[in-house]
Amino acid sequence: MKCTELSNNIMKELKKEKILKKICIVQVGDREDSNRYIKNKIRKCNELGIEVELKKFKEDEIDNLKLREIIGMANLMRLPLFVQLPLPEHLDETLVHNIDYSMDIDGFGYETLGRIVAGHSNKYPCTPKGILTILESITDLEGKDVLIINRSFHIGKTLALMLTDKDCTVTVAHSKTKNLQDKIDNADIIITAIGKANYFNADNFKKGQIVIDVSINFDDDGKICGDISKNEYEKLNKKGVLFTEVPNGVGLMTTTSLMEQIKNL
Numbered sequence: 001m002k003c004t005e006l007s008n009n010i011m012k013e014l015k016k017e018k019i020l021k022k023i024c025i026v027q028v029g030d031r032e033d034s035n036r037y038i039k040n041k042i043r044k045c046n047e048l049g050i051e052v053e054l055k056k057f058k059e060d061e062i063d064n065l066k067l068r069e070i071i072g073m074a075n076l077m078r079l080p081l082f083v084q085l086p087l088p089e090h091l092d093e094t095l096v097h098n099i100d101y102s103m104d105i106d107g108f109g110y111e112t113l114g115r116i117v118a119g120h121s122n123k124y125p126c127t128p129k130g131i132l133t134i135l136e137s138i139t140d141l142e143g144k145d146v147l148i149i150n151r152s153f154h155i156g157k158t159l160a161l162m163l164t165d166k167d168c169t170v171t172v173a174h175s176k177t178k179n180l181q182d183k184i185d186n187a188d189i190i191i192t193a194i195g196k197a198n199y200f201n202a203d204n205f206k207k208g209q210i211v212i213d214v215s216i217n218f219d220d221d222g223k224i225c226g227d228i229s230k231n232e233y234e235k236l237n238k239k240g241v242l243f244t245e246v247p248n249g250v251g252l253m254t255t256t257s258l259m260e261q262i263k264n265l
Contacts (some may be wrong), residue, residue: 130253
């Protein structure tokens with residue numbers, strides 16, 4: 001299941017009205033994956049007429065005080081802000097939670113989280129939002145048993161709240177979970193964000209299940225892959241498992257979700 005058509009349809013709707021907005025992206029370091037993500041985000045913004053100011057720093061050019069100042073100034077100037085994660089170890093990632101709700105296009109602010117817990121937020125972290133868009137495009141979520149293999153704030157915890165609000169029964173698994181395969185066997189929907197290249201194969205899943213592969217990994221040859229081995233895609237199709245591919249899957253929908261949230265500011 002490629003998400004290209006779904007993303008294209010959403011972008012087509014967004015393009016019907018020019019989005020005259022400016023955003024700021026902060027990047028620290030020169031990670032290959034971050035460069036790729038930011039390039040895609042800027043390209044999508046250009047398609048919609050969104051002006052992008054990229055503040056790119058070398059790792060030794062910025063400290064927590066400087067990052068705090070950038071976030072505070074963006075809040076003061078009412079400038080929508082996106083901080084590319086992960087940040088280098090010397091920087092405190094929790095600072096991104098201080099982005100004002102009205103400027104929080106990536107959905108990581110403390111107020112955003114509080115509104116999600118309360119069940120009345122109109123923005124979300126973009127990866128969970130993209131996953132929810134994918135699922136709602138292919139199935140009725142009411143009553144579904146969902147297994148999320150990730151407990152991070154950016155994915156697992158937030159997505160669990162969002163899916164609970166959609167009347168799913170959610171189980172959150174992680175590195176300490178016992179009998180993971182039993183939990184996979186009992187799920188209608190599996191969302192994996194383990195972050196290990198080629199961790200799963202076709203034998204882990206059964207006919208009728210929906211599997212969302214969130215991870216962007218690199219295999220031994222330096223090629224992009226997910227948690228599910230690409231060599232297993234044909235077997236999964238024959239088995240009747242509906243799954244997202246890597247690339248052109250969740251990553252694409254994450255960027256598309258960011259565009260939707262910029263439009264809705």
